[in-house]
Amino acid sequence: xxxxxxxxxxxxxxxxxxxxxxxxxxxxxxxxxxxxxxxxxxxxxxxxxxxxxxxxxxxxxxxxxxxxxxxxxxxxxxxxxxxxxxxxxxxxxxxxxxxxxxxxxxxxxxxxxxxxxxxxxxxxxxxxxxxxxxxxxxxxxxxxxxxxxxxxxxxxxxxxxxxxxxxxxxxxxxxxxxxxxxxxxxxxxxxxxxxxxxxxxxxxxxxxxxxxxxxxxxxxxxxxxxxxxxxxxxxxxxxxxxxxxxxxxxxxxxxxxxxxxxxxxxxxxxxxxxxxxxxxxxxxxxxxxxxxxxxxxxxxxxxxxxxxxxxxxxxxxxxxxxxxxxxxxxxxxxxxxxxxxxxxxxxxxxxxxxxxxxxxxxxxxxxxxxxxxxxxxxxxxxxxxxxxxxxxxxxxxxxxxxxxxxxxxxxxxxxxxxxxxxxxxxxxxxxxxxxxxxxxxx
Amino acid sequence: xxxxxxxxxxxxxxxxxxxxxxxxxxxxxxxxxxxxxxxxxxxxxxxxxxxxxxxxxxxxxxxxxxxxxxxxxxxxxxxxxxxxxxxxxxxxxxxxxxxxxxxxxxxxxxxxxxxxxxxxxxxxxxxxxxxxxxxxxxxxxxxxxxxxxxxxxxxxxxxxxxxxxxxxxxxxxxxxxxxxxxxxxxxxxxxxxxxxxxxxxxxxxxxxxxxxxxxxxxxxxxxxxxxxxxxxxxxxxxxxxxxxxxxxxxxxxxxxxxxxxxxxxxxxxxxxxxxxxxxxxxxxxxxxxxxxxxxxxxxxxxxxxxxxxxxxxxxxxxxxxxxxxxxxxxxxxxxxxxxxxxxxxxxxxxxxxxxxxxxxxxxxxxxxxxxxxxxxxxxxxxxxxxxxxxxxxxxxxxxxxxxxxxxxxxxxxxxxxxxxxxxxxxxxxxxxxxxxxxxxxx
Numbered sequence: 001x002x003x004x005x006x007x008x009x010x011x012x013x014x015x016x017x018x019x020x021x022x023x024x025x026x027x028x029x030x031x032x033x034x035x036x037x038x039x040x041x042x043x044x045x046x047x048x049x050x051x052x053x054x055x056x057x058x059x060x061x062x063x064x065x066x067x068x069x070x071x072x073x074x075x076x077x078x079x080x081x082x083x084x085x086x087x088x089x090x091x092x093x094x095x096x097x098x099x100x101x102x103x104x105x106x107x108x109x110x111x112x113x114x115x116x117x118x119x120x121x122x123x124x125x126x127x128x129x130x131x132x133x134x135x136x137x138x139x140x141x142x143x144x145x146x147x148x149x150x151x152x153x154x155x156x157x158x159x160x161x162x163x164x165x166x167x168x169x170x171x172x173x174x175x176x177x178x179x180x181x182x183x184x185x186x187x188x189x190x191x192x193x194x195x196x197x198x199x200x201x202x203x204x205x206x207x208x209x210x211x212x213x214x215x216x217x218x219x220x221x222x223x224x225x226x227x228x229x230x231x232x233x234x235x236x237x238x239x240x241x242x243x244x245x246x247x248x249x250x251x252x253x254x255x256x257x258x259x260x261x262x263x264x265x266x267x268x269x270x271x272x273x274x275x276x277x278x279x280x281x282x283x284x285x286x287x288x289x290x291x292x293x294x295x296x297x298x299x300x301x302x303x304x305x306x307x308x309x310x311x312x313x314x315x316x317x318x319x320x321x322x323x324x325x326x327x328x329x330x331x332x333x334x335x336x337x338x339x340x341x342x343x344x345x346x347x348x349x350x351x352x353x354x355x356x357x358x359x360x361x362x363x364x365x366x367x368x369x370x371x372x373x374x375x376x377x378x379x380x381x382x383x384x385x386x387x388x389x390x391x392x393x394x395x396x397x398x399x400x401x402x403x404x405x406x407x408x409x410x411x412x413x414x415x416x417x418x419x420x421x422x423x424x425x426x427x428x429x430x431x432x433x434x435x436x437x438x439x440x441x442x
Numbered sequence: 443x444x445x446x447x448x449x450x451x452x453x454x455x456x457x458x459x460x461x462x463x464x465x466x467x468x469x470x471x472x473x474x475x476x477x478x479x480x481x482x483x484x485x486x487x488x489x490x491x492x493x494x495x496x497x498x499x500x501x502x503x504x505x506x507x508x509x510x511x512x513x514x515x516x517x518x519x520x521x522x523x524x525x526x527x528x529x530x531x532x533x534x535x536x537x538x539x540x541x542x543x544x545x546x547x548x549x550x551x552x553x554x555x556x557x558x559x560x561x562x563x564x565x566x567x568x569x570x571x572x573x574x575x576x577x578x579x580x581x582x583x584x585x586x587x588x589x590x591x592x593x594x595x596x597x598x599x600x601x602x603x604x605x606x607x608x609x610x611x612x613x614x615x616x617x618x619x620x621x622x623x624x625x626x627x628x629x630x631x632x633x634x635x636x637x638x639x640x641x642x643x644x645x646x647x648x649x650x651x652x653x654x655x656x657x658x659x660x661x662x663x664x665x666x667x668x669x670x671x672x673x674x675x676x677x678x679x680x681x682x683x684x685x686x687x688x689x690x691x692x693x694x695x696x697x698x699x700x701x702x703x704x705x706x707x708x709x710x711x712x713x714x715x716x717x718x719x720x721x722x723x724x725x726x727x728x729x730x731x732x733x734x735x736x737x738x739x740x741x742x743x744x745x746x747x748x749x750x751x752x753x754x755x756x757x758x759x760x761x762x763x764x765x766x767x768x769x770x771x772x773x774x775x776x777x778x779x780x781x782x783x784x785x786x787x788x789x790x791x792x793x794x795x796x797x798x799x800x801x802x803x804x805x806x807x808x809x810x811x812x813x814x815x816x817x818x819x820x821x822x823x824x825x826x827x828x829x830x831x832x833x834x835x836x837x838x839x840x841x842x843x844x845x846x847x848x849x850x851x852x853x854x855x856x857x858x859x860x861x862x863x864x865x866x867x868x869x870x871x872x873x874x875x876x877x878x879x880x881x882x883x884x
Contacts, residue, residue: 011678012464012465012468012481013468013478013479013480013481014468014469014472014478014645014691015464015465015466015467015468015469015470015472015478016465016468016469016647016678016689016691017465018460018461018462018464018465019460019461019464019465020460022454022457022460022461022483023454023457023458023459023460023461024457025457026454026455026456026457026458027456027457027458028457030456030457036455036456036457037455037485037490038455038482038483038484038485038490038494039454039455039482039483039484040480040481040482040483041464041480041481041482042480042481043479043480048479048480052480055497203456205458236453236458247458249456299775301778302751302772304751304754306758307755307758308751308754308755308757308758308759308763308767308769309744309746309750309751309752309753309754309755309756309757309758309772310751310754310755310758311751312746312750312751312752312754312755312772312774313749313750313751313752313754313755313863314751315750315751316748316749316750316751316752316772316774316863317750317859317860317863319825319826319827319859320827321750321774322774322775325750325774325775326774326775326777326778327750327771327772327773327774327775327778327782328771328772328778329769329770329771329772329782330744330751330754330758330769330770330771330772331769332754332758332763332764332767332768332769333741333764333767333768333769333812335768335812335813336743336768336769336770336812339811339812339813340769340771340782340811340812369781369782370775370777370778370781370782371777371781382758383761384761385761385762417759417761418759421758421759
């Protein structure tokens with residue numbers, strides 16, 4: 001199965017809105033074995049919409065169109081596509097009733113006539129019920145089997161309709177066509193009539209997440225990835241401020257085969273990554289650390305200077321973090337470091353607030369004042385000001401206390417204020433992850 | 443001036459990457475008076491790239507293409523577009539030298555032959571130097587004046603080349619065509635030869651930011667916006683978890699007129715919004731609060747329970763925040779609330795940790811322990827667990843201390859854990875903004 005996507009909205013072309021719908025649709029379609037062949041964005045202009053939908057139907061025979069189904073004058077997708085298919089619009093009484101009921105429930109008085117446009121349906125189109133909003137999805141099919149699916153542009157509504165209504169229909173359609181020996185989706189990827197039907201293929205990925213090591217050092221560890229990957233699996237390197245992800249993708253395999261191929265590739269790759277790898281897919285390092293703490297019945301306190309609360313925010317973003325996270329001190333000002341964490345003013349005067357000695361005292365102070373078994377401290381220069389030749393912007397000290405020992409680490413992070421802070425929080429979490437897994441020894 | 447955009451990358455179609463380049467390009471072009479007419483995304487496939495670029499040139503005569511200029515086999519944009527223009531690729535000695543110099547500097551040994559592909563230039567193309575990366579931009583123009591500009595897909599490199607190299611050339615080109623009486627950009631928007639040249643028009647916007655009030659209540663305050671806006675200016679409502687933005691956009695006016703029209707509309711609209719409006723454009727509420735504190739020579743401390751550091755993180759995200767922000771306590775655990783903020787265990791037992799009384803004691807404790815003039819406290823139930831019929835998930839108490847008074851506010855925020863936390867941090871900042879502007883009175 002192949003298909004096209006058209007997203008409609010002048011705001012998208014002006015860059016007022018980032019088009020997250022395209023990525024969400026691409027992911028959902030690929031996971032179901034439907035290959036998105038091309039994506040076009042056009043403004044709220046009937047001629048542009050008609051041209052883009054016509055070109056898409058020409059290419060793959062199947063197009064998902066999002067946006068432009070709302071009640072305002074700008075919303076012209078319904079009319080434009082109906083005209084392209086040579087259908088007139090008919091007001092659907094069930095949709096009118098649903099709109100009026102919804103409007104009445106919000107207590108906003110009589111519904112403006114304009115809203116009724118959302119009850120207009122191209123003759124012969126199937127209505128895909130939208131339980132998250134007012135504009136239903138619409139499924140139009142012409143005599144030649146070409147399909148245009150219209151979905152609202154509101155992200156949650158688009159995603160819900162796509163996954164619950166559209167993809168199952170596309171997949172059933174692809175299966176029926178495969179059985180009938182017709183090319184799936186009007187394209188070139190189908191099965192010849194003489195061949196037995198093949199199961200539909202999917203494109204799926206699995207990600208190994210690393211932190212604390214540069215992409216090039218990681219590449220040296222991995223070496224030539226080809227023998228590790230196996231047929232049909234590729235490897236992409238995705239470096240970011242908080243670490244480098246290695247994404248394995250299985251291309252055009254049946255769902256079961258794809259899962260097995262990814263499993264083999266991941267099993268072959270993980271030993272090369274060693275302890276640099278902290279998890280897979282959407283694993284969050286804070287959640288990994290919290291799990292390790294819970295497993296050891298340990299409780300954590302933090303002391304933050306340059307991260308200013310970011311480390312606590314990351315930990316408490318994890319549901320259930322209260323099982324292992326007690327709290328801590330945001331010690332942005334030096335007097336707060338002394339008063340609330342017991343850092344000695346002399347240590348600050350001698351070594352500076354960004355120093356190993358202060359990080360260690362902050363760490364000990366956090367553990368002591370919160371009554372914690374484990375503690376983390378971060379102090380650094382996030383910039384843009386405050387750097388010196390000896391301690392440039394990006395200088396960060398992290399201290400991690402666990403099992404009666406405090407380990408301190410020094411970094412010089414590249415990047416702007418926000419990036420330095422994010423890297424510092426990630427480095428602190430990683431220091432504790434490693435301390436916990438070494439059982440207090442090293 | 444009109445133009446098209448083509449973004450190249452199989453990863454974009456699979457949804458592995460959200461296409462932020464399209465929005466960034468749309469914004470930069472619109473602000474310079476270049477209207478993005480349509481945007482297409484295709485995979486790393488020469489035939490698909492050629493078809494999309496050809497369709498774009500047909501439509502507007504000018505196309506910006508991003509992505510597919512890297513050193514790997516997947517990167518085929520250079521070859522595909524050169525073929526479309528009937529040009530062969532020629533290795534540029536200056537680019538080879540620059541690549542070798544850069545490679546040597548990173549100390550990675552001899553450069554692989556594949557990397558030299560980045561020094562290949564379609565015959566007759568202008569090289570746009572890329573000081574942020576290895577792949578230069580390329581400007582191809584055919585005998586008929588049709589232009590394809592190739593830019594790397596790395597966001598910072600794309601944006602830099604677009605703003606520094608491409609847009610100035612496009613604008614000069616548009617001006618030259620307008621003077622010559624030819625349609626700008628090969629499209630229909632140009633001036634007839636008999637008319638005097640008009641200045642180029644722009645599409646620009648100005649945003650008024652509000653918080654603490656629902657979109658519908660705000661709509662009631664504004665009433666009919668039409669008389670406030672003036673000709674050529676529209677209003678868009680953009681509700682989000684942290685407040686509702688009102689975006690004014692001036693369409694197709696000369697730059698000076700557009701600025702004046704936006705200024706008039708903003709001046710007419712702001713009085714309707716009253717104190718709900720805290721700033722314009724990319725104003726950040728944390729920065730607004732910090733400025734107000736600096737103006738009063740006041741220093742702030744925080745006490746956070748459900749936000750767990752988010753409030754401190756937002757404040758310290760602002761460069762220079764140390765002028766007004768001292769720090770505070772992340773009191774996630776009740777014992778930490780008592781030990782470090784002096785909250786009484788009896789108050790917690792009687793009212794619960796999420797209560798007005800505890801918020802007030804946390805606020806007082808933060809001010810006292812940090813020696814601050816102003817203080818904020820947040821305690822709430824972010825979910826997904828911990829809600830009760832009396833205190834459902836989303837229940838939040840905020841206390842704001844300033845000028846010898848502590849004001850407390852109760853909220854029941856809708857949304858998931860992350861949204862409740864973000865709303866709570868925003869509400870706390872807003873409570874202090876209002877307290878500071880009332881001068882301690884109310």
